[in-house]
Amino acid sequence: MMSASVTTWAAGDYPAMARRLVPVAEAMVAAAAIRPDDRVVDVATGTGNAAILAAQRAARTVGVDFEPALLELARRRAADDGLTVDWRLGDVCRLPLADDSAEVVLSVFGVMYANDHDAAARELSRVCAPAGRVLLAAWTPGSLLPALGQVLGGYLPPPPAASGPPSRWGDRALVGPLLAAADLRITSTDVHRLDLRFTSADAATEFLIDTAGHVVAERDRLVAQGRWEALRADLRSFVGDRGVADDGGVRLGLEYLLLTATPSSAGTA
Ligand SMILES: C[S@@+](CC[C@H](N)C(=O)[O-])C[C@H]1O[C@@H](n2cnc3c(N)ncnc32)[C@H](O)[C@@H]1O
Known part of the structure; x- marks a missing residue:
């Protein structure tokens, strides 16, 4: 039975988006060069994309998320694959993990959504072992999903107060000081693009709506207010502006920053 959200x-339908994000988890896990004896934690694991890939390489993997319904899907996926992952319910700002508990700390479009950026950065640092590494993926400012958020802004309740926009984590110049204040030093950054292909602009629009829980959660209210069709039309126009014709369909390019950081004290005995 699905856990209550x-x-x-x-x-x-976040799992449909998560399936499209698997290449990002693959890129991160490859960059992490996980060894069999590494302890790995996937922070804000969602349906477990990165944790499941990590568990194929390391014996001890933990996946943390604060949404039990997604964690339950992750648990089922791992069980179906015969993989052992320690799934834990928890907030990125108060990770249910001991200090220095992982050599590899991963977060794919996860920690960027913390309300308290400083607390989240401190938690990544706290759980990372002294010789460990932290790898993060975050949408860059102005890229497709942050821009979509601007379009939706007029229709949705204001997001909870946060330390800054999530895409702060996708800008090296902004995330560098945030991590440095938590004693993490960036050692590499790369900007990548994930392409999502759809049969039509309408299909792309429906996908962006259906996979956005915070939009779906407001649908009844917006329908009752007679504003739902306007939201759909604005999103359709957004897809028209941002989409690229591709083999009879449409392609949306989602740009993200992939970074690696290490404890600042590493190598400075
Ligand atoms: C965009 S999804 C990414 C999920 C997964 N990492 C992936 O690659 O598909 C964001 C995830 O962050 C989780 N999340 C957001 N804020 C969180 C918080 N404060 N603590 C724990 N999880 C959080 C959500 O429940 C969701 O699973």
Whole structure:
């Protein structure tokens, strides 16, 4: 039985988006060069994309998320694959993990959504072992999903107060000081693009709506207010502006920053 959701992350079809994000988890896990004896934690694991890939390489993997319904899907996926992952319910700002508990700390479009950026950065640093590494993926400012958020802004309740926009984590100049204040030093950054292909602009529009739990959660209210069709039309126009014709369909390019950081004290005995 599906666990009851406690956040809007599970209100729509987020797993359909997660399936499209697998290449990002693959890129991160490859960059992490995980060894069999590494302890790995995937922070804000969602349906477990990165944790499941990590568990194919390392014996001890933990996946943390604050949404039980997604964690339950992750648990089922790992069980189906015969993989052992320690799934834990928890907030990125108060990770249910001991200090220095992982050589590899991963977060794919996860920690960027913390309300308290400083607390989240401190938690990544706290759980990372002294000789460990932290790898993060975050949408760059102005890229497709942050821009979509601007379009939706007029229709949705204001997001909870946060330390800054999530895409702060996708800008090296902004995330560098944030991590440095938590004693993490960036050692590499790369900007990548994930392409999502759809049969039509309408299909792309429906996908962006259906996979956005915070939009789906507001649908009844917006329908009752007679504003739902306007939201759909604005999103359709957004897809028209941002989409590229591709083999009879449409392609959306989603740009993200992939970074690696290490404890600042590493190598400075
Ligand atoms: C865009 S999804 C990414 C999920 C997964 N990492 C992936 O690659 O598909 C964001 C995830 O962050 C989780 N999340 C957001 N804020 C969180 C918080 N404060 N603590 C724990 N999880 C959080 C959500 O529940 C969701 O699973």
